[in-house]
Amino acid sequence: MEEFDKILAFIRNLYNEPNNFIPLHAPVFKGNEKKYLIDCIDSTYVSSVGKYVSKFEQMIADYTGAKYAVATVNGTAALHIALKLVGVNSNTHVITQPLTFIATANAINYCGASPIFVDVDKETLGLSPISLRKYLNENTHIKNNQSYHIKSNKPITACVPMHTFGHPCKIDEIKKICEEYNIALVEDAAESLGSFYKNRHTGMFGDIGTLSFNGNKTITTGGGGMLITNNEQLSIKAKHITTTAKVPHEWDYVHDIIGYNYRLTNLAAALGCAQMEQLPDIIQEKQINAKKYSDFFSSLKMNFIEQPENCISNYWLNALILNNKEERNNFLKYSNENKVMTRPIWALMNTLPMFKDCFHSDLNNSEWFADRVVNIPSSVIK
Numbered sequence: 001m002e003e004f005d006k007i008l009a010f011i012r013n014l015y016n017e018p019n020n021f022i023p024l025h026a027p028v029f030k031g032n033e034k035k036y037l038i039d040c041i042d043s044t045y046v047s048s049v050g051k052y053v054s055k056f057e058q059m060i061a062d063y064t065g066a067k068y069a070v071a072t073v074n075g076t077a078a079l080h081i082a083l084k085l086v087g088v089n090s091n092t093h094v095i096t097q098p099l100t101f102i103a104t105a106n107a108i109n110y111c112g113a114s115p116i117f118v119d120v121d122k123e124t125l126g127l128s129p130i131s132l133r134k135y136l137n138e139n140t141h142i143k144n145n146q147s148y149h150i151k152s153n154k155p156i157t158a159c160v161p162m163h164t165f166g167h168p169c170k171i172d173e174i175k176k177i178c179e180e181y182n183i184a185l186v187e188d189a190a191e192s193l194g195s196f197y198k199n200r201h202t203g204m205f206g207d208i209g210t211l212s213f214n215g216n217k218t219i220t221t222g223g224g225g226m227l228i229t230n231n232e233q234l235s236i237k238a239k240h241i242t243t244t245a246k247v248p249h250e251w252d253y254v255h256d257i258i259g260y261n262y263r264l265t266n267l268a269a270a271l272g273c274a275q276m277e278q279l280p281d282i283i284q285e286k287q288i289n290a291k292k293y294s295d296f297f298s299s300l301k302m303n304f305i306e307q308p309e310n311c312i313s314n315y316w317l318n319a320l321i322l323n324n325k326e327e328r329n330n331f332l333k334y335s336n337e338n339k340v341m342t343r344p345i346w347a348l349m350n351t352l353p354m355f356k357d358c359f360h361s362d363l364n365n366s367e368w369f370a371d372r373v374v375n376i377p378s379s380v381i382k
């Protein structure tokens with residue numbers, strides 16, 4: 001317990017919070033949030049039409065370097081539409097990592113497709129390019145320029161790597177493999193707004209990237225998401241299908257395909273604009289806190305997860321690797337009992353009842369992390 005006490009004391013000192021509960025990731029509203037929200041309410045345009053939605057989309061496009069950005073009601077909806085637009089349907093497979101938040105696997109299922117779980121990389125916690133190549137090599141054959149799974153004879157239409165905790169995965173190697181096997185690349189960048197791989201924003205390597213602005217993410221709109229892409233056709237389709245596929249007309253209600261009511265509200269976007277103004281400061285503060293954690297944990301000879309080489313990470317959630325599952329469980333119990341919020345990494349997708357029969361590669365790294373990783377408080381300091 002002595003070591004655990006040291007850790008909790010360090011966290012309490014970092015957050016200047018000697019006694020009270022310390023959350024894992026609380027949002028901060030230090031800017032124009034109230035001003036924009038009041039302006040939005042006064043305008044009466046609180047719903048899916050209004051200047052803040054397009055302004056927020058433009059701010060995200062400018063920041064990420066995307067030519068186009070389309071706001072959605074949440075990150076899961078953004079992923080669902082991204083997958084649909086690259087051709088995922090009920091007769092296809094989508095490759096993703098088992099070590100991810102449930103939204104990634106759910107979005108694949110919403111398209112009727114069946115996920116294939118491929119192991120993560122030991123350095124990044126994101127999809128492993130080595131495992132991906134090995135899996136495709138051993139389990140697919142190419143027909144008419146498309147990769148088919150040998151056992152199911154269904155095409156693999158998309159691959160969804162995820163930038164775990166904001167740390168960029170080895171995305172350029174993954175992109176190369178997807179191109180070789182003619183598989184669309186959709187990046188789940190829900191956790192990595194503000195994270196860059198070799199100076200390019202995460203989510204900007206594939207056909208489409210998706211972001212989330214849920215309450216626990218780096219910036220928040222309460223709930224919200226975004227598709228980012230350089231592909232104009234995909235962006236037009238995304239906007240159309242997320243707004244009930246209504247054909248523009250002065251008054252007629254004509255819808256030309258099955259659409260979704262997935263647009264972000266103007267109210268949420270007003271919050272998003274104010275949050276975006278603070279994003280560079282938030283990233284800077286998160287980097288500074290991560291450095292403090294890093295120095296502290298290296299003094300204890302403990303394993304703190306650092307941003308990968310050639311990357312800037314937003315350090316969305318700081319994470320610690322404990323020695324084994326028992327130590328992890330003890331730490332979770334001790335810290336939460338002492339009002340310092342910590343959480344294990346997600347249960348692997350392939351262990352959940354809905355996904356237990358899905359194909360997967362060997363998952364040694366994912367299983368290793370699942371037993372050992374704990375997230376520790378990561379909010380920006382108030």
Ligand SMILES: *Cc1c(COP(=O)(O)O)cnc(C)c1O
Nearest residue numbers: 074075076101103104190212214
């Ligand atoms: C947060 C998150 C999402 C999207 O979640 P929403 O709550 O729907 O915005 C998707 N994938 C991952 C990995 C996430 O962490």
